[in-house]
Amino acid sequence: MAARLNSAQREAVETLSGPLLVLAGAGTGKTRVVTYRIARLIQHGTQAHRILAVTFTNKAANEMQQRCAALIRRRRGAPRPEISTFHSLCVRILRRNAKQAGLPEQFPIYDRADQESLARAALREINVPGEMLRPSDLLALISHWKSAAVRPGEALRRAASDREHLAASAYRRYQKALEAAGAVDFDDLLLRTWDLFECASEVRRTEAARFDHVLIDEYQDTNQTQYLLVKALAEEHRNLCVVGDDDQSIYGWRGADVTHILRFERDWPGAKVVRLEKNYRSAAPILELANQLISYNRHRHPKQLRAARSGGVKPRIVAFPDEQIEAEEIVGEIRRAIWDGASPRDFAILFRTNQQPRPFENELRRQQVPYVLVGGMSFYDRREIRDMLAYLRAIATPTDDAAIDRILNTPPRGIGDTTRKRLLEAAVARGVPLWDVISKGPLPSDLANTAATAVSEFRKLIERLAARFDRSGIATSIRYMIDAIGYAAELDRLYSDPNERLSRWAAVEELVNAAAQYESRAKRPTLVGLLDEIALGGQDDSRDKESQLQQNAVALMTLHSAKGLEFPYVYLVGLEEGLLPHTRSIEIDGSAIDEERRLCYVGITRAQDRLTVSRAKTRRKWGKIRETLASRFLFEMLGMSDRAGDIARQARRRLDTSTGRPLPDKKADRSKPVKSKPSKSSPRHRASRRSR
DNA sequence: GACTCGAGTCCCGCC
């Protein structure tokens, strides 16, 4: 099998023991190296189930599983290598050792919306004015603390400003509420596993001893907790292989620390380092642009991607009058290419923020080009699905206050705000979950008679549903549940538009299907198991990234979602100061801009054959039209350092004079749009003919 | 307690 590998790849595959760092540039066959290495280990006598490979996304884990399965001839029922994300790995460890971890046997995993309601409650409790600290700000801080393994006490000690002090107190309350509900949030999955390893060394030893080899993908994106976990799992046998590219570290904002990969050799003395620099993905002119751009970053392992292919088309850089025309022209071009025989799935439109795809979606629909918006509003974020899941969680783990709170009056059953508040107050005062107040009583004495009746009806409903789930299969019980709560009637009531009603109802049915699929797939299906899968990114989410990308449709996604993918034709859109680099990063400057630059680099290196980079000269934001400023990266990728520097200074000036909001500025950007060599059919020519 | 309407807010990326 080694014949299909180049010499560097072969070296990485054949180094079978000891610490190994594979510095893999974009498109250099990293996945191939990892899967071949796993196959080689097995060939050399390592039992498959004693190999652990950790990825960051479910998509990467699934893909790696499939590739390994294709490579390893396996007897039916023979063990497989354990390939999973950090989060799934930690859930399994915590569920196996729930008692030692101080968790109830069936703990719920809180998602973003649950976290937000906890954050809101915590801020209310300590009377923090909304303009000082919003729930989303608090959650970002908490996540940052947790990914750096900082507990509330430590956060309080470290607080340098009033705002941080308040946030740290809110963090303490947030954590208390989480513990009271016996729940964990996403960051807790990692942090509590680390705590468990620290407090119970026998658990750490047992868990680490399950594996003889550990592989970590995308090592540049590990945060502090993940770094500690990796150490704990591999320090005994030292058979650790990490793979990554410091130039593609784009998750600094959620605690990823690029220094982990930069100092690997110091952490693991005797480590071998292999560099993969031969790029099999992109045409040479595309790589030239990428190399040029990334050379502006300071702290990095020096690398130069070399194209394995010769020839190729020079990337285009285009400016459009506004974002509407940007969308129209790009979609028009894609439509014509499809007419000429290209396949829709060969195209990707990449952007920085989630508000950018809207005009593209409209155009794709109008011009009848099949497309798929990857990420964004997920199936499981839909209101009706969230409602159903809240019921399921309340049934599986009644201590889940967030779930009970959501369904208490959904559909409306006469339990209004006042009643809800009184129940919550009683729960807090008694130090018990909300469900205990409802089910065991006594109900607060000041409840109105009608309210008390409604609450006890609600209790009976949940008990009846729980009994049903005990008796029958999951999908069957969910169908019964939807019926029992009268959800169809609720949808009729809420949505007058029959199309919307239909689409919402279809989503509900889809959930039943997902549950049925899970039931047939899982070895021992349980409601908690189903909810775990969904919380961890839903491997059975038929609308998830992977299956979305398998459809023959143009892919629309953020640069963050695009990492690890490749397309023959890539449109990297909205290259403007304020978007890429984003305003928030311009404010911070320095390393934040470097990360934006890496993001842009990731975008460029997704393209195989043709790359188009575009921007709009004006853009509508909150209903107002504003003139934009070309991104500094456009000039950097062409090696025009001076112009890039000018732009950076202008962007900062705009920020200073407008408290963070770019104002229309007649003088700004009067300079010619970035020079490109538009062919006659270039969208720019056609765009200028349009009057609008 | 449920519903409607208008003012104010939204200001990145995600497992």
Place this chain on the structure above:
DNA sequence: GACTCGAGTC
């Protein structure tokens, strides 16, 4: 522009 929240009304 789109969404949320709170005051006012039934």
